[in-house]
Amino acid sequence: MGLFGEEYQADPHPALAELRRDGPVHRVVTPGGVAFWMVTRWAEARQVLADPALSKRQPVDGLPPELQAAMATQMLLRDPPDHTRLRRLVTAAFTARRIEALRPRVEEITDRLVDGLESPGDLIEALAFPLPFEVICELLGVPGDERGAFRGWSNTIILGQFGTAEFTEAIGDLVGYLRGLFDRKRARPTDDLLGALVSAEGDRLSSDELVSMTILLLIAGHETTVNLIGNAVYLLCRHPDQKKRLLDDPGLVPAAIEETLRLASPSATTTYRVTTRPLTLGEVTIPVGEQVLVSLLAVNRDAQRFTAPDVFDVDRVDGGHLAFGHGIHFCLGAPLARMEAQIALGRLLSRHPDVHLTVPWQDLRWRSGLLMHGLTALPITVAAT
Ligand code: HEM
Numbered sequence: 001m002g003l004f005g006e007e008y009q010a011d012p013h014p015a016l017a018e019l020r021r022d023g024p025v026h027r028v029v030t031p032g033g034v035a036f037w038m039v040t041r042w043a044e045a046r047q048v049l050a051d052p053a054l055s056k057r058q059p060v061d062g063l064p065p066e067l068q069a070a071m072a073t074q075m076l077l078r079d080p081p082d083h084t085r086l087r088r089l090v091t092a093a094f095t096a097r098r099i100e101a102l103r104p105r106v107e108e109i110t111d112r113l114v115d116g117l118e119s120p121g122d123l124i125e126a127l128a129f130p131l132p133f134e135v136i137c138e139l140l141g142v143p144g145d146e147r148g149a150f151r152g153w154s155n156t157i158i159l160g161q162f163g164t165a166e167f168t169e170a171i172g173d174l175v176g177y178l179r180g181l182f183d184r185k186r187a188r189p190t191d192d193l194l195g196a197l198v199s200a201e202g203d204r205l206s207s208d209e210l211v212s213m214t215i216l217l218l219i220a221g222h223e224t225t226v227n228l229i230g231n232a233v234y235l236l237c238r239h240p241d242q243k244k245r246l247l248d249d250p251g252l253v254p255a256a257i258e259e260t261l262r263l264a265s266p267s268a269t270t271t272y273r274v275t276t277r278p279l280t281l282g283e284v285t286i287p288v289g290e291q292v293l294v295s296l297l298a299v300n301r302d303a304q305r306f307t308a309p310d311v312f313d314v315d316r317v318d319g320g321h322l323a324f325g326h327g328i329h330f331c332l333g334a335p336l337a338r339m340e341a342q343i344a345l346g347r348l349l350s351r352h353p354d355v356h357l358t359v360p361w362q363d364l365r366w367r368s369g370l371l372m373h374g375l376t377a378l379p380i381t382v383a384a385t
Contacts, residue, residue, distance in 0.1 A: 017298075019295075024039060024040060037291065039294045039298075045326070047281070049322070049327045049329070051279070054275060055275075057078060064172070073086075073206075074086075084328075090205075093196035094193060096335065098139070099335050099336050102339075103343075106340055107343055109134045109135065109138075114347050121382075122377045123229075132337075140193050140218075141193060153170040157171060158219060175215075181194065197210060197213070217332075221337070224372070231260050235312050250349070253349075258319065259313060259316055265296040273293070275289060276288060296322055354382065354383065355381070358380060
């Protein structure tokens with residue numbers, strides 16, 4: 001049973017369960033010949049994600065020189081002290097107050113999208129995909145009439161293939177647009193995240209760092225949140241008893257989102273880390289200079305950590321999933337993603353308690369690749385049959 005191919009995409013868990021049973025870490029070689037180590041158990045995942053001897057520093061190759069710096073200074077590809085400084089600067093602007101202030105807008109956007117749902121229709125296209133994009137525009141402060149172009153570049157970058165001419169052109173256009181937007185916000189300050197970042201006093205982000213940070217927020221926060229909303233609705237449609245629990249007690253919606261994060265982790269793996277000294281996990285010692293990644297899908301179903309790990313249970317109270325990572329790179333956007341997903345699920349169920357799949361769940365198609373875990377489409381009806 002392998003990690004590549006249609007069988008894995010349709011259901012990755014049998015292959016991951018086999019690896020997890022065999023040991024905490026495994027050497028994997030992709031069909032393209034790239035070798036890395038994959039961690040499949042929870043305890044070792046926590047160890048790896050918090051280990052300062054694993055470096056996140058990665059070169060960004062394959063872009064024209066003028067775009068290189070604008071892409072490569074992002075904090076997800078940095079170690080301390082660079083990472084510490086970048087994370088401190090953005091955390092000062094990405095406050096709980098700013099996220100909470102977005103709540104009424106997120107509710108408004110969600111209601112509009114839920115009102116527009118067609119039956120039958122595709123929940124990904126109609127709700128899960130547009131919602132996080134509109135919310136990130138609100139958070140960053142992209143003016144309403146400029147969002148069409150912004151959406152075009154963003155979609156090409158998120159859905160496109162790194163290295164293609166189309167992809168590079170979209171990055172170039174986006175970088176140019178962002179530089180102009182920052183200039184406008186410097187000249188006329190705005191009360192949004194980018195406004196706060198450009199007008200920070202004292203130590204502040206350089207122009208390349210600002211571009212890099214904005215693109216990171218856009219990319220890190222979009223597809224992951226699309227997958228979380230889609231996976232939550234999928235799991236509830238697949239488990240009508242659990243859906244009924246939520247309809248009887250809507251206070252369980254946050255717990256259902258946490259259970260989705262655990263059971264169907266939207267970011268299937270963390271991004272790469274590289275060993276800077278030999279790393280021993282179980283009986284394996286990984287040499288220096290090797291790539292390591294954590295399969296969040298595997299570790300969040302580790303029976304050594306979770307009781308009945310394969311069961312979707314909205315009454316589960318033991319928490320502890322690693323879907324947002326762990327350690328210094330723990331997801332900056334977790335509170336925002338949770339808020340969006342809770343609102344989306346809550347509003348969808350209260351408006352359409354009868355939502356259900358129009359195809360058997362086994363026929364649904366999942367996005368390919370090891371990094372993300374989300375549906376390409378989620379065909380639903382919202383009218384009672
Ligand atoms: C980092 C998952 C939504 C911004 C991470 C990491 C994970 C993750 C696993 C750690 C990567 C690693 O250690 O290699 C998710 C999931 C999301 C989500 C599952 C939605 C369900 C968001 C949102 C934003 C965001 C909405 C922002 C708008 C970031 C940033 C980092 C990050 C900036 C890098 C933090 C650092 O390097 O210090 N995310 N994310 N994420 N995420 Fe998220």
